Amino acid sequence: MINRRDFLKLAACLGASLPIAGFPSAVKAALKTIDPKSVPKLIYLQAQSCTGCSVSLLQAEAPGAVSMITQYSKLVYHQDLSAASGKQVLDLMNAYISGNAGDYFLAVEGSIPLGMPDACVIGGKPIADYLSAAARTMSGAVAIGTCSSYGGIPAAEGNLTGAVSLNDFYKAINKKPLLISIPGCPVHPDWVWKTIVHLVKIGLPELTDTRPAAFFSRKVHELCPRYHDFQQEIFAEKLGDQGCLFKIGCLGPDTFADCPTRWWNSGQTWCIDANAPCIGCASPMFARKKDFPFYRNAEIVIPGIPGEKS
């Protein structure tokens, strides 16, 4: 006998495997046509980031991360993953960014310190210099995660570095490269790898503003398995309760992402399945204002814990 949780999980897996606007099936077909001898080159830069998106990308499966960066693309540069180091790897990266080594796509994780360029340097040079040079030479750029897509935590109110998204950085220097934003804190590996394969093998995917529409055209709230509870006004009063999490701060109604059908951690769970409200990590407003709930002290509501609210 299948229980409710297993049923929801099964439904989510089936939902994630269904083509959304033709995107996943097109990507699957594209993967079969990739010629290992002429795979796209990828340069991955980390700006003001915590490296969480890179860690999340390593959780990719079918194909896994190793296949993605060796068989289906060639990772030319990544601060954590490059086998080469020091001058050798910087020269290699510069041969693409500032030279004419060939076609490549740029992936950028983290926000750009527009007001304080020295806050983020690679090989002694501000990342802004590399990004500016790349605007001339790259085939396109992908902003990885919420910091790169919208500013995120480094761009929170009161930050000293003038942190901006990749899109806003290019607007500030009057450049208009092909750019796709893939938010999420961290980003989901499917959102990134499927977008990159689409971009290099099929072309620009359908976008909603600068995000891939296949993943970001519907709200978490619309797809949520607890939407029925919301309609019936069955609300959780505290963490761990059953029911819609709206009254304990769920931001699913304001957040565009397909987490309820895609799930996380290889389809094991996702925020609301784990009884945690959606904190809007893929939304432009995530962690920007100092009164955003993310920064508030936890309101302790567990009976018996000191500080419990009465």
Ligand code: SF4
């Ligand atoms: S738990 Fe959140 S996303 Fe789900 S129905 Fe309630 S408010 Fe919407």
Ligand code: SF4
């Ligand atoms: S459910 Fe919300 S907080 Fe959780 S990963 Fe998706 S967008 Fe982010």
